[in-house]
Amino acid sequence: MLAIRKATDSLEEEELRAYLRLILVQIERMKEEGAAPNTAITGLIELYDGLIALPDKKRIVWDPAPACTHVHIVIGDSFAGSMKQALKGLGWEEAHKLIVLRENYAIGPLADLDSPAGRTARSEWFGDNIMNGLEAYSTYEDEYMVLLGKLEQIPEQAELVVWTTRNACEQAGMRYALHLLRHKPNPLSVYDACAICEALYNRPDAITRYRHSGELPPSKLQAALVRMDGSGRLSGTDIAKLIEEWRAIAEQTGTLRIWRDGAVIGVPADYYDSYLLDKLDRLKPPAGDRGFLRSARLIGEALGYCEQYVGDEYFEYRLRTLIYNGVLEIKGVPAAMRFYSVRRKR
Template sequence: MKDLYERLRELSEDEARSLLNDLLNLTVPFTEQGNGEQKALADSIVQMYEKSVQHSHSLRVEAEQRKSMVHLVCSMSDAGSLKVALSNLGNRADNEVLSFNDCFSVGPIKDIDRAEGQRSREFWQMEKLSGFMFNHHMNREHQIQRMIEKITAIAEHNSIIIWCADNAHDQVGLRFIMHLLKNRTNSVHMMNVSELFRLNAASMQTNLPHYAQGLLERDVYLNIVIGYEQAEKIIDSERRRYEAEWMELSLEECTLRIWEDGKIKLAAEEELDRRLIAIIDKLAIESEDGFVKAGAVIGELQDHYFQLIDFRFTEYRLWTLISDGCLAFRGLPNAMHQYSVRNNKGRTI
C-alpha cells in the first residue's frame, strides 16, 4: 500500500486528473445501480469529491477577492516578466495578470470583438503565419474571445493597469482594451514602459529606443514595476479618445501597422519588402554565393527596424518575395535556420 502512495506522488497533474476521471466513471454508476454496500461506498466517494471541489472553488474565489488590482498585458512573454517582477516585490498574491497571445501589429483587426471578426483574423493567420495553429491551440486561455470574457468579467471595484510600450502592437492593444472597458466605472491606469524608461535618468546608457518591454534590462524593468501603484490614471477624455481611435482602426482592412511619430500608421504588407532586400544585399557581401540564412535576415530586421512585428509575418513576406521571383532559396523550408535566400539581381519589387 505504501508503494501505491509513493507512485501516486510521481503522477503529473494531467495524469492525476485522468486517473480521477477514470475512478469517477467507475464509481458513479454504483450510486444508482449498486447494492447496499456498493451504493453506500459510491455515495461517500462522490460526496468526498464534491466537497473537495467546492472547497477548492471557495479558495479560488477568496483568492480572487483578495486581488485588488488587475494588470492587462498584450503578450504572454511580457505577462511572464511582470508576474516574476511582482513576485520579487512580494505583491503577486494581490495582483492578477491577464494577457493576450497575439500580435496586433499584423493581421486584420476589423470587428475582432465579435465572432465573425475573430474568425476572419484566425483564417488570415492560418494562411500567412507558419506554426500559427499549434501556438494558438496551446494557449486557448489567452485567445481573443477568452480574453474578452475575462476583461468584461473584471469586478467594478478592481483597479486596472494596462501595460504598453511605444510600438504598434501594444498601442493597438491599448485601444482595443479601452474599447472593451467602455462604460465601465473601473479606475484605469497606464504604464508605458518606453516613457518610463526615458524618465529613468540612471538607465540612459544607450541611444537605442526601448520600444518593447522585453528590451529593458532586468534591473531597470524591476525599478519600473516598483512604481506600478502610482501608475498614471487615464482620465475620461483620454478614454473616449482611445475608444474613438479603436473604432477607426477596427474599420480598416489593412494587415500591417507600424508606430511612427507617436502614432499608429497603417501600412501595406509590402512595407517590409525593400528593407528585407537591402538586408539580404548587406549580409550577402560576406557570402561566397550570395545566400544568407533566413533567420539572420529576420534577426537583422528586428535589430534595426525598431518595430514590434511578428517574426512569422516577416517570414511570410520573405516567401512572398521568393514566390514572386525576387528571391531565390535553397534548403528545407520548415524552419528559418534550415534555408537560405539570395537576391535575384535585376528583379524589381
C-alpha cells in the same frame, strides 16, 4: 507543440524545475532498466498527460482574491513573464493580478473582433500567411471566450492598469483592451514602463531605447511598478477617445501597422520588402554556399535594426512572398526559417 508551449508558459519557474526533475528521474529509470523501460515510459506519459491538462484548468478558472487591489493588463507573453516575476519580487502577487492579451496587433486583420466572423477572418489570415499560424490560432475562439471571462471577474474595487509603449502592437492592444473594458466601472490607468525605465536609467554615455515592453528585465520593471503615482489615470473623456481610435484602427483594411507621430497607422503589406532586400544585399553569405544566406540570419538582422517592433513572423512571411514572386531564390525547405537560405534571383 502549441499545447506544450501553452502548458509550459502557464507554469512558474519553480514548477518548471520540478517537472524537469521528474522527467530526469524517469529517464534515469529508463537507462537503468535497459531493454524493458515500461515503467519509466508509463511515468513519462502520465507526466505529459497531467501537464497538458493543467493549463486549461488554470486558464479557465481565474478567481481574483477578495483583497485584489490592481489588475494589470499587458500585451504579449514575453512582457507577461517579466511582469509575473516583477510582481513576485515585490511581494505583490496576491494583491496584483495579471491578464495577458497574447496577440501581435501590429499584423493581421482587426475588423469586427467582437464577432465570430471577424475573429475567424483574423484566424484564417494567420493560418494562410504566418508560419505555424494555423496551429497558433486553432484555439483562437476558445481563448477569446476565456479572456472575456477573466475580464468579467475583475473585482469592482480593483484598479485597472494597462501597460503600453511606443509600438503598433502595444498601442493598438492597449486601445483594444480599453474597448473590451468599456463597461467596467473600475478606475483605469495607462503607463509606459519602457519610458519610465529610460528616464530612470539612461545616462548621456549609456542610452537604451526599448522597442517593446518584453525587452524589460524584471528588476527594472519593478522600478516602474513602484512609480505608479496616479499620473496615468484616465478620465472618461480620455477613455472614450482611445476607444474611438481603436475603432478607427480596426476599420483599416490592411494587415500591417506601424507607430508614427503618436498614432497607429496602416501601411502596405510590402512596406518592409525593400528593407529586407537591402539587408540581404549588405550581408555576406558564407563562402562556398553559392551566395545563399540563411533566412534566420537575415531575419535576425532585420529585427535587430528595425526601428519598429513587427515580429520575426511577419518578416518571414514577407521573405516567403518575395520567393513566391520570383524576386528571391531558395535553397532548402521553408518549413521554418532555420531550414532554408535565400539569395537574389539570378
